[in-house]
Amino acid sequence: MPSQSRDEIEHVLSSAKSRRPWRLWALGAGALVIAVGAWVWLAPSRDSTGTSYITQAVTRGDLTVTVTATGTVQPTTEVEVSSELSGTLASIDVDYNDEVTVGEVLARLDDTKFKAQVANAEAALAAAKAQLAQAEATQKEATALYETQAELDRRGVSTHSTFVTYIAQRDRAVAAVQAAKASLTLAEANLALEKDDLEKSVIRSPINGVVLDRNVSAGQIVAASLSAPTLFTLAEDLRRMQLLVDIDEADIGQVAVGNDATFTVDAYSGRSFPATITQVRYAPETTDDVVTYKGVLAVDNADLLLRPGMTATATITVDEAKDALLIPNAALRYAPPQEVEDAGNGASGLIGLVIPSRPGSESGTASGKSVWVLRDGTPVEVAVTPGATNGKFTIVTAGDLAVGDQVITDQRDTSR
Structure with missing residues (x-):
């Protein structure tokens, strides 16, 4: 073999040996980056102490359930002559x-x-x-x-x-x-x-x-051949009035004859007037696809402050409870998040083998028949039987709850 060819072969081999350490260094650096990424990816999910619970104490007290309706003040008897x-x-x-x-x-x-x-x-x-x-x-x-x-x-x-x-x-x-x-x-x-x-x-x-x-004056001609014209409108005893209100179909099941109520009118700001439900009519009234039912309330107007046609807002008391065990409504709506495997965040290939998918979470579904109580720092589910509610608090008629128990209404994630 010529000496020149031998020298060229030895030069090529020498160059290959000199580049091998650089390749090993690049592979090691890549492995280090993957390891750091895996630690960053999995670190938050391993933090199980980053949840802060928002709680509210169970109390005992009186609860009043009311229904609101609007209407107008009218005479008890009105006659068109x-x-x-x-x-x-x-x-x-x-x-x-x-x-x-x-x-x-x-x-x-x-x-x-x-x-x-x-x-x-x-x-x-x-x-x-x-x-x-x-x-x-x-x-x-x-x-x-x-x-x-x-x-x-x-x-x-x-x-x-x-x-x-x-x-x-x-x-x-x-x-x-x-x-x-x-x-x-x-x-x-x-x-x-x-x-x-x-x-x-x-x-x-x-x-x-x-x-x-x-509606008429002296000298006016009255023509009763087609329809009887209304000449006068008379009201019988304005000292006894009635309030006609429109009760929403969602509330009509709670309202009954005999319910006490109070109402206000714009003419007397800050003053409420007492009334009592005397009739709940069966006939529906539909306005803009909203179904309501007419409620009749008896009103004492001995001082003649109220006048026919006044617009009124009535608050009807449909249920009352004394010394009842009360929980906030938010407690019945709370459920702890459920952990799920987040497959969408997983990597593929070699990185997917090194960095597994980290678990995710989704909101739990509350049944409305149990609450979560924080006992010794741990949430515990307690079955309850809810009763009447005023929209903010609910009566508990049965369940392993006592005054002072901290029911969970919400939670915060403080791990990040």
Whole structure:
């Protein structure tokens, strides 16, 4: 082999030997980086002391459950007074806020036409009576002639055809009396109707109360042919009012007749008025796809501070408990997180073998029938039987809980 070729081969081998330590160093450095990464990756998951629990003590006290509803104050009885007759209003005898009694005159229609109609009916009645008297006289005459002719016919003095004529005259007289009596009855009925119209031309109050509204004035024409117009609105005894509220369908199951309530109105800020549920109606009312039910509350308005139509917000007491064991509602909603394997964070290949997937966690699901109590620094699940709630606290009717126990309402992770 030529000497030049031998020298070149020895040079190549010498260069390869000189680069081998650098490759070993690079491999060692990579292993060190992987080891550091694995420690950083797994270090937080090994910290089991980084959870801080938020707790609240179990207490004993009174609990009141309420339902809120809005509505308006209304009179217990409200009457709209109309006119059955058409005509011109001759006078208006009452005004707004006037107190009225049963039968008191509110307004009068022009009664000229009605008086004339009564007079006409009275004349017709007198004529019917005269016709009846005339028919009765004719009947007596025809009856007497019939009896005389019957005796003659029995003796054979007169012909039978003549007797038949007297029979017909008697029957016609009897029918005329019946017709006259019917005409008399009709005339009496017509007179009663005309007198009734004359009486109704005077519009009177049907109740004892107060005038809330007056929709007419003297000289105005009232047309009752199509629909009876409302002339006055009367309220009966404003010292006893009622509050009509709309109760949401989610709350209607808790409300019952006899529940006590309080309500406020904008006119008297800071003052509440007592009331009592007297009726919960079955008929639903739907507004913008929201279903409500009407509740009626009796209101004492002896001082006359409340007025019809006032908007009110009522707070209805649906349940009360004295000296009950209470827990916060947040305790019933708490459940410790559940650890799960987070497969999405795992690496693949050689790094995946060195750095395993670290575990993750997801929120637990509370059953609402148990709470977690912190005992000796450790959460312990305790089964409970919840009762009534006011939205903030819940009554515990059964369960291994005592006053002062620290129930967990939330937790914080302090490991990072």
